[in-house]
Amino acid sequence: MTDKDLYGGLIRLHILHHAAEEPVFGLGIIEELRRHGYEMSAGTVYPMLHGLEKKDYLTSRHERTGRRERRVYEITEQGRTALADAKEKVKELFGELIEGD
Numbered sequence: 001m002t003d004k005d006l007y008g009g010l011i012r013l014h015i016l017h018h019a020a021e022e023p024v025f026g027l028g029i030i031e032e033l034r035r036h037g038y039e040m041s042a043g044t045v046y047p048m049l050h051g052l053e054k055k056d057y058l059t060s061r062h063e064r065t066g067r068r069e070r071r072v073y074e075i076t077e078q079g080r081t082a083l084a085d086a087k088e089k090v091k092e093l094f095g096e097l098i099e100g101d
Ligand SMILES: [Zn+2]
Pocket: 014, 018, 032, 036
């Protein structure tokens, strides 16, 4: 198992978290993750976005700004529910990992 496998779920949650605040797109997510110390390639992030869309956690549309075109992802109701459930689990895990109870 690689570190990438270990962090995959965390990164998906991170994507959902930001998508819950505002629509996201691949490059923006890559930059955001870099800010947090994750070096992720488009070849990793784009399939994750597609996967989240396939699970109906995100929905996407094409957006055109001038000559630029990109796929923008928005969170769905299902995504919000999944995120809320995951938050509870993360809170519990955090308690065990960091606070040691
Ligand atoms: Zn973030």
